[in-house]
Amino acid sequence: MNKELIDQLISIRRQLHQFPELGYQEYKTAELISGELKKRRIDHKTGIAKTGIVATLKKGEGPCVVLRADMDALPMQEETGLPFASTREHVMHACGHDVHTTMLLGAASLLQTKDFNGTIKLVFQPSEEGTNNDPENKSGGQRVMESGELEGARAAVARRTRWRAPSRAANATMPTTIPASTSERNAATP
Ligand SMILES: [Zn+2]
Numbered sequence: 215m216n217k218e219l220i221d222q223l224i225s226i227r228r229q230l231h232q233f234p235e236l237g238y239q240e241y242k243t244a245e246l247i248s249g250e251l252k253k254r255r256i257d258h259k260t261g262i263a264k265t266g267i268v269a270t271l272k273k274g275e276g277p278c279v280v281l282r283a284d285m286d287a288l289p290m291q292e293e294t295g296l297p298f299a300s301t302r303e304h305v306m307h308a309c310g311h312d313v314h315t316t317m318l319l320g321a322a323s324l325l326q327t328k329d330f331n332g333t334i335k336l337v338f339q340p341s342e343e344g345t346n347n348d349p350e351n352k353s354g355g356q357r358v359m360e361s362g363e364l365e366g367a368r369a370a371v372a373r374r375t376r377w378r379a380p381s382r383a384a385n386a387t388m389p390t391t392i393p394a395s396t397s398e399r400n401a402a403t404p
Contacts, residue, residue, distance in 0.1 A: 215324065223320050226250060228298035230312035234287030234305045237341030238348060240265040243285050243315070247338050250319050254326060258336075263357030268364075269336040271325055276332030280370035281321055283314035284342035286354070293380040310375035311342065317373065335364060 226246070233242050244265050251258045251269050258269035266285070292299045292306040300306045307313075315338060322336050341354030348357075358364065 215320070219320065219323055223316050226319060227312050227316040230315055231296075231307050232298050232301050234300050234302055234307045234312070235285075236289060236305060237286040237343055237346030237354060238264050239346075240285045240340050244338070244340075247285075247315065247319065251322065254323060256322055256326065256336075259363070262337075262361050262363055263340055263354050265340040266354060266358055266361075267338040268358075268361075269322060269338075271322065271334040271336070272332075273329065274331035276330070277368040278333040278335060278366055280335045280337055280364055280367045281318060282337040282339055282370055282372040283318035284311045284339050284354070284372075285315055286311060286341050286343050286346075288343060289383070291382045293382060295380075306381055308379060308381045309343065313375045314373065335367060337364070337370075 229246060230243060235241065235243050244260060244267055247267050248258065248260055251267070256269050256271065258267050260267050262268050287300075287305050288308045289304055290306040290308045291304050292308070318336055318338065325334055337358060339354045339358050341348070341357075345351045345353050352360075364370070
């Protein structure tokens with residue numbers, strides 16, 4: 215990955231981190247993602263599952279594969295003291311969705327210049343953390359599936375980061391650490 219792309223991704227991640235939004239309210243997040251996709255001339259549809267985005271990279275008639283990231287933040291108070299800490303009270307990217315979204319934009323940039331035979335759908339999924347007042351009590355994942363956008367896909371891949379950041383649940387007094395997953399990062403990393 216070249217230095218220019220790395221710098222772009224660090225900047226995107228920090229912007230996302232500073233302006234976290236809860237499930238189905240990811241309007242600014244969607245705007246930022248859509249802007250980045252436009253800059254890269256990648257076709258995409260907005261408003262999927264309310265605030266989600268599905269972008270498509272198609273090269274040839276081969277099979278369709280889905281890469282997915284989640285967009286929403288958690289109702290938590292950030293206490294990292296980082297220069298790019300959340301600017302919003304009691305809302306924080308404490309679960310790494312800012313990183314997941316950034317990684318998917320990075321993958322889009324890299325895949326765009328690679329040869330492959332098929333279609334890659336890049337799914338930016340809203341409301342992963344729950345149903346967040348959805349009138350039908352549906353999560354973002356459920357709504358994306360119901361949108362029909364992923365019809366015919368052979369496989370779907372997602373990745374999670376692990377996050378250890380000083381934070382507090384919105385209604386808790388004890389510091390907390392977000393649990394588990396496949397890899398680990400630190401609040402101080404880009
Ligand atoms: Zn999460």
